[in-house]
Amino acid sequence: MGVTKTQVFTDKQNRIADLAKALAHPARVAIIQHLLKEKSCVCGDLVEVLPLAQATVSQHLKELKQIGILHGEINPPRVCYCINETVWQEAKAIFGEIFESDVEVACCN
Amino acid sequence: MGVTKTQVFTDKQNRIADLAKALAHPARVAIIQHLLKEKSCVCGDLVEVLPLAQATVSQHLKELKQIGILHGEINPPRVCYCINETVWQEAKAIFGEIFESDVEVACCN
DNA sequence: CGATTCAATCGTAAATATACGATGAGAATT
């Protein structure tokens, strides 16, 4: 995605960006929605739900794991993915904080 | 960023992803935070606040405009950027909806 | 009119992201 000079931004700004990236692709949105709906860890049937190749789904899952929103548990022969409660609350708080600020309508006058 | 098969996802999933993209880069987070803090439209001094070149800032602003979160008003010789109230509420509602779902802790059992 | 100022756009380089087929690793089953 280009270089992104992360050093020149605050830790919080970088964290917000990372958490937003988790939702910044429709496939990852779909994965998260599915995990929320099922209320429990869902395994490789994500591949069947999503219209993407298995390798692609696995890649998205890896990204979500790196951000921290998901964690996977090996449960042979399957792997279960669950939303990480702690990080989920972190994201909820961070986005809540951003959007609680009300916007002044009067502007550019 | 690769190809992103947007056709195979729902409109809503694509919209969520687009709105998340607005926050998916620390520079854009900084821009939005600044506009929220100033409560009014701020013009080209964003370039001074951000440690990025003028062309880069302009590019981020363009992206935010395309998503709809910002709109710019020419106010010669400057251009004022404001947060689009309507889209802001849309984003607030969408992220609120996602994060209101509580996560089951018991998982992978 | 000429100079200046602000911001968008162009052109470009480099890094990432997205997607997929193919292959590999690990465990259970036959």
Place this chain on the structure above:
DNA sequence: AATTCTCATCGTATATTTACGATTGAATCG
């Protein structure tokens, strides 16, 4: 031991993102 199943990873092609300098366009100011 061979097969099967599930999932991660490798390799790769292509598109997009990020960033910047340089240029252009529009408008004000001297």
